[in-house]
Amino acid sequence: MIGVSGVRGIIGEDLSPELVxxxxxxxxxxxxxxxxxVASDTRPSNEMFRYALFAGLLSSGCEVVDLGICPTPSLQLMVTGLEAKGGIAITGSHNPAQWNALKFVRPDGLFLYPEQIQKVLGITERRIKRVSWxxxxxxxxxxxxxxxxxxxILPLVDQQEIRDRHFKVVIDGCNGAGALITPELLQRLGCEVVKINCEPHGYFAHPPExxxxxxxxxxxxxxxxxxNIGxxxxxxxxxxxxVTEEGDILPEDYVLLLxxxxILGKRKGLxxxxxxxxxALEDVAADFDSRVRRTKVGDVYVARCMRxxxxxxxxEGNGGVIVPEVQYARDGIAAVALILNYLAQTGSSLSLLASSLPRYYMVKRKVKIPPKGFPPPREYLKEQFGAARFNFLDGVKITLKEGWIHLRPSGTEPVVRIISExxxxxxxxxxxxxxxxxVLERSTRSMPFPLSSTTILSFFI
Known part of the structure; x- marks a missing residue:
């Protein structure tokens, strides 16, 4: 699968050492x-793919710096810090262990833009130029x-303010790359750290999302x-x-809202x-006389617009936060530091901070096979939804007086995602x-759509 951030597939089926x-x-x-x-997460398949990656890069005349196992945002920072021509992260990210992927990084630390990914794809479809011995x-x-x-990260937060709170934090590293950095961050911020699933061997204790x-x-x-927090x-x-001190699992969107x-409490802005x-993000921004701009789904689109x-x-509403003072990339480690600083600054609990956020209900579902002809013609949509507002930037987003619906093909797996709020x-x-x-039944009349079989998430927000 070719997506906005790179190449992704199931190991041994879609993704092979030869393809890498x-x-x-x-x-x-x-x-x-x-x-x-070059860097990778902890998946066992990365040992195989790493050497395939080296061979391909060396054959085209590149010099390679191997960071070993480290988070993708750490790699992105090293690309800019070393003034490299680019970078590649070998990581399936949130996908299950049988998946893996290559994420291609530009010299400025952002992922390749979609038009650049297409150029790389075009090169693979002809004879690739190799250098002499x-x-x-x-x-x-x-x-x-x-x-x-x-x-x-550390200079961006009030370290002493956080240390004074003596937070007790449980970190679940999912036996991934975060296990190598977030416990260390927490310790430097004076937290009592309880580690679970922090062995970076790549056999995930649960699905990594x-x-x-x-x-x-x-x-x-x-x-x-x-x-105090999980x-x-x-x-x-x-x-x-x-996870709050009461054991409540917060919706993914809450990370960005908090x-x-x-940040907006310190300085207004876009x-x-x-x-x-x-x-709810518009509601939060309005409280600080600020505004929100929306892009296509994919952190490269968000980062490009932010810069x-x-x-x-x-x-994005999946737990990915981009902090410009660190870099224009999703950074789960920087997000942790911001949340702890917010807790320390307010003297509040995570459950109280979460309860102060605007409240909505969101439903997320997916259909495994993207139907042909999606989305339907605009004339049809206008007939079905009347005075609704439509946005065709990424699939179709339909805004009605009671809420909105967004339907789009996924960039990371072969499904159509349906989100409503x-x-x-x-x-x-x-x-x-x-x-x-x-929308979907109009696109393909032959597919059944049992709601229970396609539900992936439904939560109070």
């Missing part, structure tokens, strides 16, 4: 040549990525340990999930997010059902 080597060589030609930084580069190891990342269904163990341990990362730590409230993130418009905070649970369910019946 080909895309690495194509990326090397695209740059062309020069220094390329006497121009093959070298691989060298570098172990400073995590320390470099911590040095960028930090969503409600995957954080039950964390919730139980936060309660039993009487901790934190969980996905496999490459660009996202974070939160980070935005903290907030950038995607079309699928909660409407152009000089936004003060941004991210409203002030009540029933209205959100009705909107989701309406989107499935009027």
């Amino acid at each position: 080597a080909k895309f690495a060589a194509a990326f090397g030609e695209f740059l062309p040549g020069g220094l390329v930084v 006497d121009r093959i580069g070298k691989v060298r190891q570098e172990d400073s990525a995590i320390e470099n990342h911590l040095k960028k 930090p969503t409600r269904s995957n954080l039950k163990e964390l919730s139980q341990i936060v309660e039993s340990e009487k901790a 934190i969980s990362h996905d496999a490459d730590a660009d996202r974070v999930g939160l 980070a935005a409230k903290f 907030v950038v997010t995607n079309l699928s993130t909660t409407q 152009k418009e000089k936004a003060v905070i941004g991210g 409203a002030r009540t649970r029933q209205e959100a369910e009705n909107l989701c059902r309406m989107g499935m019946e009027k």
